[in-house]
Amino acid sequence: MPKNRLRHPEERTYGEPASVLRRSLIGGIILAVLLAVAGLVAYLNRTDSPASAKHSPPSTSAQEPSPSPEATDGKGVAVADPPKTSDPIVFAKAATKVLWTYDTRAFSQTEQLAGLKRWMTGEKKYSDWKSITDQVPSPVLWSRMHDNHQHASASIGEGHFPQAFKTALAQDPGAITEAYLYAATVTGQQSLAWKGSGAGAEARSTTLAVQCRPHHDCALAAVLPNAAP
Numbered sequence: 001m002p003k004n005r006l007r008h009p010e011e012r013t014y015g016e017p018a019s020v021l022r023r024s025l026i027g028g029i030i031l032a033v034l035l036a037v038a039g040l041v042a043y044l045n046r047t048d049s050p051a052s053a054k055h056s057p058p059s060t061s062a063q064e065p066s067p068s069p070e071a072t073d074g075k076g077v078a079v080a081d082p083p084k085t086s087d088p089i090v091f092a093k094a095a096t097k098v099l100w101t102y103d104t105r106a107f108s109q110t111e112q113l114a115g116l117k118r119w120m121t122g123e124k125k126y127s128d129w130k131s132i133t134d135q136v137p138s139p140v141l142w143s144r145m146h147d148n149h150q151h152a153s154a155s156i157g158e159g160h161f162p163q164a165f166k167t168a169l170a171q172d173p174g175a176i177t178e179a180y181l182y183a184a185t186v187t188g189q190q191s192l193a194w195k196g197s198g199a200g201a202e203a204r205s206t207t208l209a210v211q212c213r214p215h216h217d218c219a220l221a222a223v224l225p226n227a228a229p
Contacts, residue, residue, distance in 0.1 A: 078107035079115025084217045088210045089159040091218035092184035095119055095208055099135050099223065100154035100190045109142035121211045121219035126179050128209070128222035135223060149195040156188040162207065162228035180213045181221055185228055 079101075083094045098119065102112055113136060121127050137145060161169075165183040169176060176182075187205040192198075207228045209221035 076106070077115060078103070078111040079118070082119045082217070082219070086212055086214075086216070086218060088182040088184050088212045088218055089161070091212065091220075092182075092186050092208045092210050093156045093159045095210070095220050096159075096186040096188065096206055097154045097156050099132075099206070100188070100204065101152055102136070103151040104137075104142055104146040105149050105151055109136060109139050112136055112142075119220040121221050123179075123211065126181060126209075126211055126221050131223045131225075132220070145194075150192065151194075152190055152192045154188055154190050156186060159184055159186040161185075164228065180211055182210050182212060183224070183228060184208050184210055 079098050085091050162185050185207045189203050191201040205227040207224040210218050211221045212218040
């Protein structure tokens with residue numbers, strides 16, 4: 001693999017205080033999900049907290065973009081439309097695929113973010129947009145990747161509820177009804193390519209927070225900082 005390969009967004013580091021604080025909040029949420037659903041629900045009831053319960057939460061850059069016409073008109077879009085499903089695992093696998101897929105040759109960073117925004121839950125209390133945008137390269141890096149014709153595709157393997165999450169739910173099944181947020185872990189492979197015959201692939205896994213309220217299609221809430229087994 002060439003030494004000048006541009007770094008994947010997950011390889012970047014973030015030092016700003018707001019980002020560190022957000023990560024800490026998400027870390028607290030995942031611990032609550034995995035250790036006690038009842039404690040998680042209490043945590044989520046705080047006004048400053050993001051999502052997590054039925055499946056588990058996600059968020060990057062700064063401003064929440066408004067979807068552009070290019071990102072929403074159906075053909076040649078930067079990000080595929082979210083599936084209409086009430087199954088958290090099915091939704092989490094589809095969401096993971098779009099999070100791991102991008103094409104800097106054809107779309108701008110703004111279009112990528114606008115497309116991802118359509119996957120988010122409309123309930124701001126449970127939406128961690130920052131955890132989603134952290135999956136996308138910054139505008140400067142995106143521009144460099146565009147110059148290098150970098151693009152990525154993803155193949156998704158399996159998805160499941162983390163064992164600790166299932167255990168917590170079994171101990172207190174009613175706790176999920178507060179936010180209907182589910183933690184779902186998805187595995188698969190991301191393939192990268194760039195001009196000059198560059199290519200590479202890596203196995204990956206992630207845990208998402210997915211909101212699936214009864215009689216509603218699922219929506220993305222957050223990407224957790226660490227994948228839960």
